[in-house]
Amino acid sequence: MDSAAIVGVGMTAIEKNKIRDGFADMVWEAVNLALDDAGMTIDDIDNVVTTSNDFWDGRTISCMAVSDASGAREKNVSCVEGDGTFGAFYGLTRILSGSYGTTLVTAHSKGSESVSSLITNAAFDPIYQRAIGMDMVSACAMQANAYMHRSRTTPEQLARVSVKNHGNARHNPKAQLPMAITVEEVLASEMICDPLHKLDCSPVSDGCCAMIIAAKDRVGTAAKPPVWIKGAAFCADAFHLGDRDLSRAAALTRAAKKAFDMAGITDPATQVHVAELYDAFTYQELMWLEAMGLCADNQAGHLLEAGVFDIDGTLPVNASGGLLSGHPVIAAGLIRMAEVVRQLRGEAGGAQAKDPTVGVAQGVNGLCGQSHCVWVLSAES
Amino acid sequence: MSDTEHVIIESGAARQPFNYAVGLHGSRFLQELRDHRRFMAVKCPRCAKVYIPPRRVCGACFVEMDEFVEVGPQGTIGTFTILRYAFIDPETGVQKPVPYGYGFIRLDGADTLFQHYIDIQDESRVKIGARVEPVFADERKGTVKDIRCFRIID
Amino acid sequence: MGKQRVAIVGTGQTFHKSHRPDVNGQELINEAVGRALVDADLTIRDIDAIVIGNMDHFEGINYVDCWSVDGSGGFMKPVIKLTTGGTTGSTLAIGGYHMVASGLFDRVLVIGWEKNSESDTTGAITTAFDPVWDRLVFAGAISGLAAEAQAYMARYSATDRDGARVSVRDRKHACNNPYTQLRKEVTVDEVLASPMLADPIHLLDVCPRSDGACAVIMAGEHIAEKITATPDWIWATANRHTYTYLGDANFGRLDSLAAASREIYAKAGIREPAKEIGVIELYQPYSFAGIMWIEDLGLTGYGQGAEFVWSGATDMDGEIPINPSGGVIACNPIGATGLIRCAEAALQIMGKAEGHQVPDVDLALSTGFGGCFWSDILLHGRRKPDF
Amino acid sequence: MNNSLKHIEPMVHHSQINVPYTWWAGDTAGRFLKTLRDEQTIMGTRCNHCARVTVPPRKTCPTCFTENQTWTAVSDQGTVVAFSVARRQLAALVKKVPVIFALIRLDGADTALLHTISQVDPAEVTIGMRVRACFSKDAGATIMAISHFVPTN
Structure with a gap:
């Protein structure tokens, strides 16, 4: 697939609490950065897709807050609820349908404004589950246990993900938590929910990302070389955690296979050069790597220890610092895509992988990775 | 077990607290209202439209705005209704007493309307185009409720 | 893979009611999905x-x-959520259109739903408005x-009285639709005698609260x-959002609908919408909109909407019937409502509207409206579009 | 940032969303919950197509998407397939920490039920552990009619 490309990306700094900024302020900043990046003005944008979540934003029809700031006035605009990768997917279809030549996609969230435990508790079924009192952390901790039990992954290996990603974030001026830490420090940090320590969990964050996707015949007008969309797919698993094999991400496996098939990739572990994955918790990076076929089953922990996923490894993973270093939900997946774009353009500075031409990005919706969206991007058409 | 009994699950005391950032444009407005009983609107540098409440971006022009202009405090009723059915205010969980006036005020000098309550002591005087002035709350805290309502002055 | 024309090939609705204690939300969704699959003679395995x-x-x-996959059939399928408030249903239809038109999917299931009986509707609607500027003094959608x-x-x-005439029309039409909630004829005088909610709106001028779901199956041209x-056939889609804060609205006009409809007419080459369009399913949450918004749609001149409605032009046997459903x-299961308009327009084109069928519809329009003055439009045609 | 706003103190509006909900359980979940309350029995549904027994029950088989289901009682004992132990008192938690959350596959069921385990040292909980349900008479027809699970010995 070579019909569309990413021609501009922009993101705010990821911070704990952007007290000066409302949603529109963040979107305005990210959109203007994306337009500058693309060498475009708002008049070059044919349509807009904003991405937000009514629960996180504390507002029904949360997208209303950002329609002016995203330049959607007098344009066709739509609003996806969920991770930004899903917003980008809808934006892509609006180009492939032939209706529009360019789509501006935004995704924003301010975790600082709400109580995330209550927001994610509301994702549990109100009749069968909610009163039990779970949230995203306690659910994912359960999945971490199931994954570790099956794959024999150790707490030290989980901690190593945190060490790597916080360390990588030191090269990313927009990251919230750049840190030089040790495995021992991760394991000594507060136990939030067994087996997840505080440093196994991503922080609460504010941030916004914007992206401009263009049809093939419009990429020539952009300021920078296009990053081509070679494959994109998404898939949802069962809702009830007890209906799934929680130690595996079957929906991710399916979405990744479809995206790789579209891109003509037969051996992702060798043909992908850089990956930005949804590491909301340390175990997720390892579990998603295996589920996507970026490494063999039960091997992610060992390969991590061998340095394969370091910036100078053979498959750098979350060279940006990942979500562990800043996690504005909803924007999170779109930021992963933007970071892959930066890598493929050679703009990642100290986090730059060596000459990558193919990268993957992933976004997640729902509890314990129920629904995934996978993007395969390439510097080459 | 009764087959006709429909089971209901209730949310009970569950609620979601929020700390909404007002933004700097809005903060300036609320502080002027609280401290000086002044209405500060913002003017678009391109189309010259005067917006209240002030906001950062003119949606029509896609430009940032930073020229504040004082508007009001008097204005005219742009449109209105008189609410006669009661509902639960989701913020307080309590019903507001009805009837009450609810309208959109065109403050002198502003191009957009300002939503608020309208005093309806004499319903016959409440009409589109009627002149109004704000009635301020005794204790002002920096919210739009620092205005109690608008009252008819002609 | 490649862009393709799109058609609706099946629709399904629940029997919309004030409350459905016998089903949870997933099961409510499932009823509409099941009916749409039967209508298209497909199984869930056929859905991409x-x-x-x-x-x-x-x-x-x-x-x-994520939560609804048991009812939607989304298990191990791509599922995406769109939400734009009152326009949600029509936004979903436009989303389904682009998903199929992109060539990435051949058969897409579009689902809108709501169980309004499970919350305080006005309280929940209030949360749609800006928490700092609009919510504190907001007085409900009505x-x-x-x-x-x-x-x-x-x-x-x-x-x-002009508003009441619209209510009389729609409530009469509803008697012919077994799926809808309120099926009782009223007179103009009965509308005017019903309790005043917010001047000038009487109880019988507005929509009820509803539980309901609607599903629509769209397919690419080579299989439709x-x-x-x-x-x-979906000829064109368009939408406009103009809301920033409530006080920004141009009260008395629906600028978003005017702009979106002009885009649709330009795409489809429509010059005289009242003559060229056969039927309209208008997202009209209260009666007065039935006068005002048909002017924004260009069916008649500004200020002439009431006269147009009184003439009978929008009745079932009129020049351009509005809301045969x-x-x-x-009925107003909010997240489904815009999609119901789309499904009803599809029924009219497909000739499946039974008791509320308008004869020989070649072009139909369905719209969506959001409480913040947003508009969506889809143009439906019996003939495959040649553009 | 422009000059006119340089010295403005950013404000935060403290608020809440306080909308009450009354969810209809529906006939399927309603029967499950009433049976819990009235008979302290855990019911599932067996799909007549794929033969999987789903707990909690569903009107439609989640995998086959058919309504062809038979009600069947499952055991109040089962096996832990996943668990976590909440140590920090996050806002959603109803009970005081530590709270042990678990997915429990009851004997006779093919899917696992989400609930809590009590009366055990969290350090002793393992995947594969056997547990049984304890019922509560005060919780009405809710999922808390199972108050928690305990180890079987």
Whole structure:
């Protein structure tokens, strides 16, 4: 697939609490950065897709807050609820349908404004589950246990993900938590929910990302070389955690296979050069790597220890610092895509992988990775 | 077990607290209202439209705005209704007493309307185009409720 | 893979009611999905992707796309959620269109739903408005609409009898639609005698609260005609959002609908919409909109909407029947409502509207409206579009 | 940032969303919950197509998407397939920490039920552990009619 490309990306700094900024302020900043990046003005944008979540934003029809700031006035605009990768997917279809030549996609969230435990508790079924009192952390901790039990992954290996990603974030001026830490420090940090320590969990964050996707015949007008969309797919698993094999991400496996098939990739572990994955918790990076076929089953922990996923490894993973270093939900997946774009353009500075031409990005919706969206991007058409 | 009994699950005391950032444009407005009983609107540098409440971006022009202009405090009723059915205010969980006036005020000098309550002591005087002035709350805290309502002055 | 034309090949609705204690939300969704699959003679295995939406704070469930897979059939399929408030249903239809038109999917299931009986509707609607500027003094959706009607009446000297005439029309049409909620004829005098909610809106001028779901199956052009002999071709889609804060609205006009409809007419080469379009399913949450918004749609000149409605032109046997289904005034499961308009327009094109069928419809229009003055439009045709 | 706003103190509006919900359980979940309350029995549904027994029950088989289901009682004992132990008192938690959350596959069921385990040292909980349900008479027809699970010995 070579019909569309990413021609501009922009993101705010990821911070704990952007007290000066409302949603529109963040979107305005990210959109203007994306337009500058693309060498475009708002008049070059044919349509807009904003991405937000009514629960996180504390507002029904949360997208209303950002329609002016995203330049959607007098344009066709739509609003996806969920991770930004899903917003980008809808934006892509609006180009492939032939209706529009360019789509501006935004995704924003301010975790600082709400109580995330209550927001994610509301994702549990109100009749069968909610009163039990779970949230995203306690659910994912359960999945971490199931994954570790099956794959024999150790707490030290989980901690190593945190060490790597916080360390990588030191090269990313927009990251919230750049840190030089040790495995021992991760394991000594507060136990939030067994087996997840505080440093196994991503922080609460504010941030916004914007992206401009263009049809093939419009990429020539952009300021920078296009990053081509070679494959994109998404898939949802069962809702009830007890209906799934929680130690595996079957929906991710399916979405990744479809995206790789579209891109003509037969051996992702060798043909992908850089990956930005949804590491909301340390175990997720390892579990998603295996589920996507970026490494063999039960091997992610060992390969991590061998340095394969370091910036100078053979498959750098979350060279940006990942979500562990800043996690504005909803924007999170779109930021992963933007970071892959930066890598493929050679703009990642100290986090730059060596000459990558193919990268993957992933976004997640729902509890314990129920629904995934996978993007395969390439510097080459 | 009764087959006709429909089971209901209730949310009970569950609620979601929020700390909404007002933004700097809005903060300036609320502080002027609280401290000086002044209405500060913002003017678009391109189309010259005067917006209240002030906001950062003119949606029509896609430009940032930073020229504040004082508007009001008097204005005219742009449109209105008189609410006669009661509902639960989701913020307080309590019903507001009805009837009450609810309208959109065109403050002198502003191009957009300002939503608020309208005093309806004499319903016959409440009409589109009627002149109004704000009635301020005794204790002002920096919210739009620092205005109690608008009252008819002609 | 490649872009392709899109048609609706099946629709399904629940029997919309004030409350459905016998089913949870997933099961409600499932009823509509099941009927749409039967209508298209497909199984869930034939569906490539699902587009779903509602308004979160009506049911208090986060990540509904994920939660609903038991009912939607989304297990191990691509599922995406779109939400734009009152326009959600029509936004979903536009989303389904692009998903199929992109060539990435051939058969897409579009689902809109709401169980309004599970929350305080006005309380939940209030959460849709800006927490700092609008929410503190917001007086419910009906008050906003009432302010719009007041502005229109002042500008064009319309009366509450004009509004009542629209309610009489839609409530009469609803009697022919077994799926809708309120099926009782009323007179103009009965509308005017019903309790005043917010001047000038009486109880019988507005929509009820509803539980309901609607599902629509869209297919790419190379298979649509194999699925049904009478596909409903989607000719064009358009939308506009103009809201920033409530006080920004141009009260008395729906600028977003005017702009979106002009885009549609330009795409399809329509010059005289009232003559060229056969039927309209208008997202009309209260009666006065039935006068005002047909002017914004260009069916008649500004200030002439009431006269147009009184002439009978929008009745079932008129020049351009509006809301043969009974419209939103007869039932309003909000997240489904816009999609119901789309499904009803499809039924008219496909000739499946039974008791409320308008004869020989070649072109139909369905719209969506959001409480913040947003508009969506889809143009449906019996003939495959040649553009 | 422009000059006119340089010295403005950013404000935060403290608020809440306080909309009450009354969810209809529906006939299927309603029967499950009433049976819990009235008979302290855990019911599932067996799909007549794929033969999987789903607990909690569903009107439609989640995998086959058919309504062809038979009600069947499952055991109140089962096996832990996943668990976590909440140590920090996050807002959603109803009970005081530590709270042990678990997915429990009841004997006779093919899917696992989400609930809590009590009366055990969290350090002793393992995947594969056997547990049984304890019922509560005060919780009405809710999922808390199972108050928690305990180890079987």
